Amino acid sequence: MPRGRYLPRVQQRPLGRTGLRVSALGLGAASLGGVYGEVDEATAIATVHRAFELGVNVFDSSPYYGSTRAETVLGKAVSTLPRDRIVVMTKCGRYGKDEFDFSPARIRQSVDDSLRRLQTGHLDVCQLHDVEFGDLDRILDDGLATLRTLCAAGKVRHVGITGLPLRVFTRALGKHAPLDTVLSYCHATLFDDTLLPLLPALAAAGIGVINAAPTAMGLLSSRGPRDWHPAPQAIRDRCRAAAAECTSRGVEIAELAVQYSCSRDGIATTICGAASPAEIAANVAAAARAPDPALLLRVQAALQPIRGASWPQGRPENN
Secondary structure (H helix, E strand, C coil), rough: CCHHHHCCCCCCEECCCCCCEEECEEEECCCCHHCCCCCCCCHHHHHHHHHHHHCCCCCECCCCCCCCHHHHHHHHHCCCCCCCHHHEEEECEEECCEECCCCCCHHHHHHHHHHHHHCCCCCEEECCCCHCCCHHHHHHHHHHHHHHHHHHHHCCEEEEEEEEHHHHHHHHHHHHHCCCCEEEEEECCCCCCCCCCHHHHHCCCEEEEEECCCHHHHHCCCCCCCCCCCCCCHHHHHHHHHHHHCCCCCCCCCHHHHHHHCCCCCEEEEEEECHHHHHHHHHHHHHHHCCHHHHHHHHHHHHHCCCCCCCCCCHHHHC
């Protein structure tokens, strides 16, 4: 593999009104925590360092990923990188498949624990994780207020929320919640781009938009999703057919998916996992290229029956 200076580097964009400039492609640490398959620690650390070498400056994690393993490994990796040149993001509120706690005391404890695991004195962005599983009004009031106190204490620089249902963001906008960022996932993909109509309102509010899961958590990949993936069979089948369409033309659909997501206007950064230096290099190379128009049309035609399709998650009133 050639060294970083011979490969395309990732462009940077402003993250809302935070003052941060973030790489168009960010590295998600879920893969480093073993969520998508076992990864040894040395390889995980090398992946982070390769990402930084190629211009990736955003590293996103959560205590939920790998039961804190992702944060621990990421902390070891970023501890040797120049802190003023990277953006370290994590989350709080979700700690297990069915374990949620958005109370002020737990948020404060979670941030302290994350700072220790990530080996840093502050978090550039801390987001309340998968807020659709909780009492959204209370989270937008008490939860964000707690994070703001941590900003005043110097532990957190900017705050936000993450979620799958787009309704959580429209409700936050309606309440004029004090958000710096939002993280949406699986809604700026080859078959579901329903995040895009919401971007102007988020931009008008000065909120930086973080997009995640351009491959829809493995649906848009040649190997397909893991067994735990919540997508119904109809979505799985159509994504499998689209992947076959790409494979028949010698293209990995995951690379097309990264190209598509990273080329959307109004999105500051797209978070994508990688489990090896070669994989992050491939993602960076993909993000630097525009999608092939003819192939994109073919793939989107194969995905047309599931256009805009998703799946419910969290409390019914939050979907």
